[in-house]
Amino acid sequence: MTALGQEEAPTRVPVIEARGLTKRFQGLVSVNAVSFSIAEDEILGVIGPNGAGKTTLVNMISGTYEPSDGEILFRGERINHLPAFRRAHLGIARTFQVMKPFPGMTVLDNVTVGALFGRDGGERSMARAREIAREWIAFTGLGSRIEAQADALGGPDRKRLEFAKALAMGPKLLLLDEVMAGLNPVEVDEVVELIKKMRGQGMAMLVIEHVVKAIRSLSDRVMVLHHGEKIADDDPGAVLEDPRVIEAYLGKRRK
Numbered sequence: 001m002t003a004l005g006q007e008e009a010p011t012r013v014p015v016i017e018a019r020g021l022t023k024r025f026q027g028l029v030s031v032n033a034v035s036f037s038i039a040e041d042e043i044l045g046v047i048g049p050n051g052a053g054k055t056t057l058v059n060m061i062s063g064t065y066e067p068s069d070g071e072i073l074f075r076g077e078r079i080n081h082l083p084a085f086r087r088a089h090l091g092i093a094r095t096f097q098v099m100k101p102f103p104g105m106t107v108l109d110n111v112t113v114g115a116l117f118g119r120d121g122g123e124r125s126m127a128r129a130r131e132i133a134r135e136w137i138a139f140t141g142l143g144s145r146i147e148a149q150a151d152a153l154g155g156p157d158r159k160r161l162e163f164a165k166a167l168a169m170g171p172k173l174l175l176l177d178e179v180m181a182g183l184n185p186v187e188v189d190e191v192v193e194l195i196k197k198m199r200g201q202g203m204a205m206l207v208i209e210h211v212v213k214a215i216r217s218l219s220d221r222v223m224v225l226h227h228g229e230k231i232a233d234d235d236p237g238a239v240l241e242d243p244r245v246i247e248a249y250l251g252k253r254r255k
Contacts, residue, residue, distance in 0.1 A: 045219030101150035118169020
């Protein structure tokens, strides 16, 4: 119930919901019974030690791996058995830790592929796909490199290209896997500002990152994985002060 004269806050319907998600590889449990949800315009940060199951989790959501147990609901639809390309058509896009632009193609052509391949891509003309690509190239700060060969870009610009390709797919869920790896502090701040600028674009985001400052700044909630299990899921301040998280990931406090 609400106090007299006050309206109830609208319920946020999850864009993605994982229920008891588990992945085994020949008996080795990489992700164990992990449940969470992300609402539209919400950013969930995911942290944990190397080998905690973070990328495996993203691979299950994006369709690279099929879960061993549990289920994935995307906008209320069970998608466990859908291949990756079908999930992309529904509105799930991702970036990769190892950036591999399409070789021998310009920045514009790379991002155009995203516009043709993602949500509603099959209904677009080439001219419209290129128009969408130009918009996202400008949005991500790559406008001056639009005709450059994508495989000749430096590290920071390749990161921006990863963003542009994914955004051109028109995602309702964007999965960002360690997009700040290898960047210097100034470049990290630039990527953080870019992700903040993406808020309000009508999508949910899951951000895997080791840069704790960035996770604290970006995330509405932070989920922590350890040995494949979820050990915390709360607002950033509470999670980063949790003794279990400090011991498992951030390092024990000095006495």
